Amino acid sequence: MSNIRPFTMPKWGIEMTEGTISEWMVKEGDAFKKGDLICLIETDKITNEVEAEFDAVLRKVVVETGTAYPVGALLGVYADAQTPQEEIDAFADAYKPAASAGSAGKQSAAPAAAAQPAERIATIETNRPISPEALKFAQDHGVDLDGIDGSGRNGRITYQDVHQASRPAAVTALHGPADLAEDYDAFFASPLAKRLAKMNALDLSGVKGTGPRGRIRKNDVLALMPAQARGSAALSGAPFQASPNPPRVVPMDRIRKVVARRLTQSKQEVPHFYLRMTVSVEALLALRKTANLVLGVKASINDYLIRACGIALADNPNVNIQVHGGDIHSFSHADIAVAVATDAGLVTPIVRGVDEMRVDQVASATAALIEKAKAGQLSHDDMEGGTFSISNLGMFGIDQFDAIINPPQGSILAVGGITRALVEGADGDGVFESQIGLSLSCDHRAIDGAVGATFMARLKELIEEPEALFP
Numbered sequence: 072m073s074n075i076r077p078f079t080m081p082k083w084g085i086e087m088t089e090g091t092i093s094e095w096m097v098k099e100g101d102a103f104k105k106g107d108l109i110c111l112i113e114t115d116k117i118t119n120e121v122e123a124e125f126d127a128v129l130r131k132v133v134v135e136t137g138t139a140y141p142v143g144a145l146l147g148v149y150a151d152a153q154t155p156q157e158e159i160d161a162f163a164d165a166y167k168p169a170a171s172a173g174s175a176g177k178q179s180a181a182p183a184a185a186a187q188p189a190e191r192i193a194t195i196e197t198n199r200p201i202s203p204e205a206l207k208f209a210q211d212h213g214v215d216l217d218g219i220d221g222s223g224r225n226g227r228i229t230y231q232d233v234h235q236a237s238r239p240a241a242v243t244a245l246h247g248p249a250d251l252a253e254d255y256d257a258f259f260a261s262p263l264a265k266r267l268a269k270m271n272a273l274d275l276s277g278v279k280g281t282g283p284r285g286r287i288r289k290n291d292v293l294a295l296m297p298a299q300a301r302g303s304a305a306l307s308g309a310p311f312q313a314s315p316n317p318p319r320v321v322p323m324d325r326i327r328k329v330v331a332r333r334l335t336q337s338k339q340e341v342p343h344f345y346l347r348m349t350v351s352v353e354a355l356l357a358l359r360k361t362a363n364l365v366l367g368v369k370a371s372i373n374d375y376l377i378r379a380c381g382i383a384l385a386d387n388p389n390v391n392i393q394v395h396g397g398d399i400h401s402f403s404h405a406d407i408a409v410a411v412a413t414d415a416g417l418v419t420p421i422v423r424g425v426d427e428m429r430v431d432q433v434a435s436a437t438a439a440l441i442e443k444a445k446a447g448q449l450s451h452d453d454m455e456g457g458t459f460s461i462s463n464l465g466m467f468g469i470d471q472f473d474a475i476i477n478p479p480q481g482s483i484l485a486v487g488g489i490t491r492a493l494v495e496g497a498d499g500d501g502v503f504e505s506q507i508g509l510s511l512s513c514d515h516r517a518i519d520g521a522v523g524a525t526f527m528a529r530l531k532e533l534i535e536e537p538e539a540l541f542p
Contacts, residue, residue, distance in 0.1 A: 075162050078129075089141045090112045091137065091140070092140075092146060093136060099147075100128065102128045103127065114451065117453070127149040127150065129148075130147075130149065133147055136224075139325070145168060199226075201227060202227065219232050219233065255275065271296055343513070345512055347508070348508075359537075373461075374433050379533040380461060381428065382426055383530040384458065384526070386529055388402065406422070408421045408422075408477065410463070411444040418449060462483060465507070467488075471487040482511055487507060489506070
């Protein structure tokens with residue numbers, strides 16, 4: 072068994088505790104070469120491509136796609152084509168993942184499904200492809216597999232298929248009386264018109280509808296009724312009954328669950344305080360038009376704000392930090408995470424070394440990351456780390472808001488939209504000025520109020536005197 076090797080859930084970054092196989096690129100029994108793509112693994116917010124580190128054959132696939140497994144869990148078994156299948160199965164059954172930090176409590180959840188497949192198969196005999204977890208659930212709950220259509224690859228029965236089949240059939244609950252009779256269904260009339268006709272025993276066969284395409288409306292039916300009855304029907308009629316309003320249940324996807332868990336943890340464990348400021352952007356707007364022409368780019372206001380934050384962070388390293396337990400990590404360069412809303416949820420790719428960049432370089436790097444985020448192609452390196460975050464909701468018409476810190480970072484800047492405000496001019500007259508609302512959320516364990524205020528003052532200076540953004 073010396074040539075048998077386990078393929079386990081890799082660990083990318085200190086915060087990763089589990090991952091999900093989103094797609095196998097190599098089928099069970101297929102040979103592959105070093106550098107070939109084996110599978111796609113989803114972590115919290117990104118999908119990573121796993122490449123082969125040597126030549127071998129994927130002799131056994133242990134886990135299902137779409138299910139989360141902890142770091143170190145056995146995903147598959149590599150060997151050569153000559154290794155007996157009995158040795159492969161024995162290796163997979165006996166494999167025990169090494170305990171790792173942050174995942175010890177979850178290690179038993181994933182590989183346990185493959186620990187005793189022989190007993191489960193002996194209990195429910197079937198030739199249909201079915202996952203071990205699905206077979207175990209069917210055995211434990213007495214689910215008949217004959218009536219289940221597998222939704223997995225090549226018709227394989229998944230755990231979700233068996234779980235759904237075990238649920239009792241939904242019973243439709245009808246509320247309130249049904250006043251419409253079948254003989255009114257033949258008329259092209261609105262539901263209210265049919266209801267009034269039923270209540271007053273009216274014949275609609277001779278009624279010419281005044282609605283679109285001759286549809287009979289409420290007023291057409293009321294015209295057939297005597298004045299006294301018409302007023303009664305119009306004012307009272309049948310008692311109002313609210314329409315059923317059942318919820319549409321949408322389970323949180325993996326990314327939404329991760330975001331919910333992290334933000335809840337941040338608000339519970341990190342003592343937030345907020346520093347709010349309104350800054351004039353008149354000079355920045357004027358300079359941007361000329362600067363973009365000179366630089367040959369279409370740098371947005373957000374790009375200029377990222378650049379300003381990079382300089383302010385380099386000047387105030389006590390804000391350019393991460394908090395790890397009882398330690399504060401201070402950085403000399405600004406790696407700024409930019410919040411991007413995608414169809415899959417909120418992601419925060421990182422623009423690195425902003426304090427050393429020109430504005431056009433910031434714009435190019437930011438645009439590339441946003442494009443990758445919207446295409447779902449962000450890598451682990453695009454997301455790992457970060458010393459500061461910026462969240463801009465100004466394009467949605469939000470004037471000002473407070474953001475939740477993204478641990479282990481020590482602060483996040485919330486940026487609102489540009490508004491016009493009446494201020495006192497140099498000669499004492501009132502003039503209108505373009506302003507933007509900023510709010511800095513700080514971790515009070517590591518950043519004091521005066522430190523955060525000094526950073527905000529420097530940021531205000533850079534925005535209102537934007538020539539300093541250019542080296």
